[in-house]
Amino acid sequence: MIGQVQKFGKSDSFYDTYERKGEGEQSTHYCPGCGHGTIQKLIAQAIDDLKIQDRTIFLSPVGCSVFAYYYYDTGNIQCSHGRAPAVATGVKRTVKDAIVISYQGDGDLAGIGMTEIVHAANRGEPITVFFINNAIYGMTGGQMAPTTPLGRKTLTTPFGRDRDRDGMPMGMAELMQAIAAPVFIERCSVATPKELLKTRKAVHKALQNQIDNKGFSFVEILSPCPTNWGMSPVDARTWMDQQMTLLYPLGNFRDSVTKQDDRPGDQEEPLWLDDEALVDLLKGASDVPVMRMEPLSETQRVKIAGFGGQGVLSAGELVATCGMSEGLAVSWLPSYGPEMRGGSANVSVTLSMEDVGSPLVDHPNVLLVMNGPSLDHFEDQVVENALVFVNSSIVTRKVRRTDVRTIYIPATDLAQEAGLVSAANVVMVTAYLLLSKAIPLDTLKRCIPLVLRKKAFLEKNLSLVERTMVYLQENGMV
Amino acid sequence: MNHVRVRDDECKGCAVCVSVCPKGCLAMSGKLNTMGYEYVHFFHEEACTACGLCFLSCPEPSALTVLAEQEVE
Numbered sequence: 001m002i003g004q005v006q007k008f009g010k011s012d013s014f015y016d017t018y019e020r021k022g023e024g025e026q027s028t029h030y031c032p033g034c035g036h037g038t039i040q041k042l043i044a045q046a047i048d049d050l051k052i053q054d055r056t057i058f059l060s061p062v063g064c065s066v067f068a069y070y071y072y073d074t075g076n077i078q079c080s081h082g083r084a085p086a087v088a089t090g091v092k093r094t095v096k097d098a099i100v101i102s103y104q105g106d107g108d109l110a111g112i113g114m115t116e117i118v119h120a121a122n123r124g125e126p127i128t129v130f131f132i133n134n135a136i137y138g139m140t141g142g143q144m145a146p147t148t149p150l151g152r153k154t155l156t157t158p159f160g161r162d163r164d165r166d167g168m169p170m171g172m173a174e175l176m177q178a179i180a181a182p183v184f185i186e187r188c189s190v191a192t193p194k195e196l197l198k199t200r201k202a203v204h205k206a207l208q209n210q211i212d213n214k215g216f217s218f219v220e221i222l223s224p225c226p227t228n229w230g231m232s233p234v235d236a237r238t239w240m241d242q243q244m245t246l247l248y249p250l251g252n253f254r255d256s257v258t259k260q261d262d263r264p265g266d267q268e269e270p271l272w273l274d275d276e277a278l279v280d281l282l283k284g285a286s287d288v289p290v291m292r293m294e295p296l297s298e299t300q301r302v303k304i305a306g307f308g309g310q311g312v313l314s315a316g317e318l319v320a321t322c323g324m325s326e327g328l329a330v331s332w333l334p335s336y337g338p339e340m341r342g343g344s345a346n347v348s349v350t351l352s353m354e355d356v357g358s359p360l361v362d363h364p365n366v367l368l369v370m371n372g373p374s375l376d377h378f379e380d381q382v383v384e385n386a387l388v389f390v391n392s393s394i395v396t397r398k399v400r401r402t403d404v405r406t407i408y409i410p411a412t413d414l415a416q417e418a419g420l421v422s423a424a425n426v427v428m429v430t431a432y433l434l435l436s437k438a439i440p441l442d443t444l445k446r447c448i449p450l451v452l453r454k455k456a457f458l459e460k461n462l463s464l465v466e467r468t469m470v471y472l473q474e475n476g477m478v
Numbered sequence: 479m480n481h482v483r484v485r486d487d488e489c490k491g492c493a494v495c496v497s498v499c500p501k502g503c504l505a506m507s508g509k510l511n512t513m514g515y516e517y518v519h520f521f522h523e524e525a526c527t528a529c530g531l532c533f534l535s536c537p538e539p540s541a542l543t544v545l546a547e548q549e550v551e
Contacts, residue, residue: 003550004481008533010540026488027538032515033492037537044539071539193498193531200534226492233492 011044013053013073020070029067033233035223036065038190039132039199040072043101046204047074050211056099057091059084062112063105064138082113085120088127093275099210100127107137110146110170117172121216124181128206128217131172134225135244142228146170149247154228169247173220177253183215185253189222191240195250205255222248292326296353300438301361304428305346305378306370306391308336311425314451315368316347318429321447322439323351331359344373351438366436368428369395370411389432391424407431407477414467420460430468434478441465480528481545482520488541489517495532495542501525504532 018025030037047053057075060068061084069076075098079087084102092100109117109131117129136154137143144154144161149169151160161169173187184206188199199221206217222244224236231239273281302319306312313334323330331350337343348361367382368389369375375395382388386404393412411427426448433439448461472478482503489511496504496518503522511517520526528546536542 001550002547004545005548005550006543007528007546008530008542008544010543014539026485026540027490027513030537032490032537033494034537037539038535041534041537041539190535193535196531196534233494234497237494237497 011041011048013044013047013056014071015073018070020067028071030064031225031227033224033226033236034064035134035190035221035225036132038196039130039203039221039223040065040068040103042196042200042203043103043130043207044072045200046207049204050207052099052207052211055097056101057095059088059091059100059102061102061104061108062139063108065103065105065132066139068103082108082111083116084108084113085116085125085127085129088129089120089123089125092125092127099207101207102127102129104129104131105138106131106133106135106145106147106172107140107143110172111137114146118175118179121176121179121182121218124183124216126210126213126215128210129219130203130206131218131220132223133172133220133248134223134228135169136225136228138225138228142225147172147248149244171248173218173248173253176218181216182218182254183256184209184217184219186218186255187220187222187248187250187253189240189245189250190224191222191237191245195241198250202252220248222250292328292353296328296351296438298365299353300349300351300366300436301364302349302351302366302368302432303346303361303364303378303381304349304368304370304425305344305374307373308343308345309422310345310370311422312345312370313347315425315429316349318426318444318447318451319349319351319432319439321451322433322443323349325443325447325450326439328352329354329356331356333359333361344377346374346378366432368432370424370428371395372397375399387432387436389428391428393424407435409468409471414471415464418460418464418467420457420464423457423461423464426461426464427468430465431472431477434469434472441469479523480526480547481523482526482532483543483545484518484520485541485543486511486517487513488538489515490538490541491515491517492537493518494535494537498531498535500529500531501527 028037058072060066060078062081084104088100088102133147135147137145143156148161153160176185186202188202189195202219206219209217226233226236229236304312304315316332320330320332329352333348336345350356363383365383365386370391372395384403388404388406390408391411392408393410399406409431411424414427415421415424503526504518507517507519528544530544533542533544
């Protein structure tokens with residue numbers, strides 16, 4: 001019997017309906033005649049043919065194709081602008097069996113993400129990159145891209161791209177060719193049916209390479225942007241075929257069986273740890289038994305703040321070092337402006353009996369403030385019953401919070417008396433450790449030499465620890 | 479006979495399929511769909527070879543479906 005059978009139709013790798021604008025949406029968000037739709041169909045077809053839908057993780061870029069995750073019924077990650085190759089590296093190294101597709105436009109890959117693509121290629125990450133080159137920033141409204149041809153008028157080059165002012169158009173396939181590691185580099189186009197069929201083949205091959213774990217595959221696909229080029233979809237394809245291919249010659253640039261390793265230079269064999277071994281190594285480090293005899297009564301989430309030069313970061317380092325030498329899990333996270341002295345600085349330190357998940361301290365239970373602005377900034381962030389230590393030599397106002405325990409110490413005055421004004425931070429840390437009983441003072445004394453950079457001041461620092469203890473006792477604080 | 483099924487409401491009227499069809503089987507329909515685009519229509523069944531170029535060049539995932547005539551059970 002003669003009947004009709006579907007020969008070309010929607011790929012299984014696409015969702016049945018797209019949820020972007022509500023239920024039942026069947027069409028994409030692309031403009032009429034957009035190259036993205038055509039190319040994404042070719043990729044979907046290849047995913048179907050190679051039977052890798054369940055293994056595929058599709059990375060959407062920033063740009064017009066950002067919504068690819070609405071269409072592909074695969075794993076999806078939407079990456080920051082230009083960072084897809086870095087994300088792909090992480091995903092591929094974590095899930096080795098995954099087929100990772102980095103789909104990027106020219107603003108994304110050749111502009112904003114130039115660093116990521118070059119280094120991912122140079123490492124020869126076994127991923128597949130589809131580079132959609134329409135020679136313009138599409139989504140943002142038609143600004144010049146690194147790939148825009150000379151003389152071409154765009155929103156940001158209203159008189160045409162100028163060689164001296166804007167540089168030459170960037171040939172990414174040529175640039176990839178200069179790197180040894182990629183195994184497959186091809187430039188193709190969707191301008192004509194003939195080129196379309198070649199593109200289909202290249203897409204297939206680039207994915208097959210990943211299945212075979214050969215290495216880094218890069219397919220540049222010239223694609224029309226009728227909207228921003230100001231042409232009809234058909235004229236845009238004609239222009240691509242006749243003009244754009246002069247600037248960006250089509251063809252295969254490289255198709256090698258294995259990674260190329262022919263660069264001269266040092267060939268010494270490095271010590272190679274695979275990723276699992278690295279993870280084991282890191283885990284092993286965190287499995288060091290806690291040497292501390294008494295458990296910490298509470299995880300210490302410490303914020304130390306002041307202006308640069310007051311030893312804020314060093315104070316944090318001192319607390320963290322004490323924690324380490326007690327066998328605790330610690331984190332130390334500094335935060336400061338570009339100026340070395342005089343700007344405001346703060347540091348977050350965590351001391352814990354358990355692994356520290358995040359080094360951020362948003363709501364400290366210990367606050368050490370060295371100056372007034374720091375108290376203004378952090379007073380409201382501390383938790384109830386927090387310990388708040390105030391350098392009363394400099395901070396003139398009182399703490400407004402009544403639900404915290406406040407300790408005023410004239411740290412700068414004490415340090416000045418001892419002849420070392422820069423050691424006010426040691427006074428603050430000593431007071432904190434003594435009152436919180438988080439770390440024994442013996443440990444502090446043992447750790448000061450480890451942190452102190454100017455060894456000549458060691459004695460004065462150690463004497464300040466004693467002086468602080470006496471001060472607190474005299475004032476009935478301990 | 480071979481056939482190209484057009485889903486009127488998914489067609490955006492870019493006319494790329496019209497330009498690539500080697501046999502001239504597709505044309506603009508002169509009618510607008512719900513999105514306001516003039517969609518294409520397939521009108522020349524005798525000439526269609528089910529080559530699939532219209533489908534491959536169409537940017538929409540399912541606006542076109544190519545059906546080929548063949549022996550079926």
